[in-house]
Amino acid sequence: MVYFSAHEVKVGLKDRTRLKGFIRELFEREEQGLSNLQYVFCNDEYLLRINQEFLKHDTYTDIVTFELSPDPDITEGEIYISIDRVKENAERYEITENYELHRVMFHGALHLCGYRDKTKKEVEIMRQKEDEYLKLYFDK
Template sequence: MAINFTPYEVKVNLKNKTKLKAFLKERFAKEGQGLKNLQYVFCTDEYLLQINQQFLQHDTFTDIVTFELGTNPKVTEGEIYISVDRVKDNAVKFQVSEEQELHRVIFHGALHLCGYKDKNKEQSATMRKKENEYLELYFGQV
């Protein structure tokens, strides 16, 4: 089981990757989701916009795009693309640290791969509650 963090043409300040990998593995297990391979790619707005346009036919900036690549729905093999530009902007917008916002988005992608959706108000509320739970577990009180 592998989790990798890869910056693509950006600098990302991701502290204590070993702790984060262990935490993510534990969260997948607690959610009842197997984990084979997970690749986080940190990139620019422009790069993620291209992915959004090419694969999802969305012509908008976004902070994250998540892909499940495996064929077994009970075992994750995924790629998660995160715009470092959006994370920085959203940290200012939501008045949180860049570190906290980066981890919120990292956890958001993991939650998608565990089966959580955010297409309507109820799903979004559940997703936000789980993100906050993960942030609290990871950082302590946030």
């Protein structure tokens, strides 16, 4: 199951049923099992506290992803997304907030499928996968 919730922010997320189905499809395409996935949309301050407490990072970020399942083949996770960062990044890259929000959502799902973004090569692969899923989602 895929769930969406908001913590002290408004999220203009359209066609949630289709999006949930697409996220399940992303996991299927990546051959990764999916049990439960919770997206939590929040503000910068809330995500900063999570970043500090759990990851010991004292920086703002657009996303923090947690894998909670003891079974590496079946995902149970939480993805926290700062709507403040999404808005700022959309403006910076001159794209819509909706498009950037979906990019970040797919980015988190890809992390749970095993993709990383610490090295230049990993970032390149992650961007290719994000673009692939954005194209699939928005061109349907």
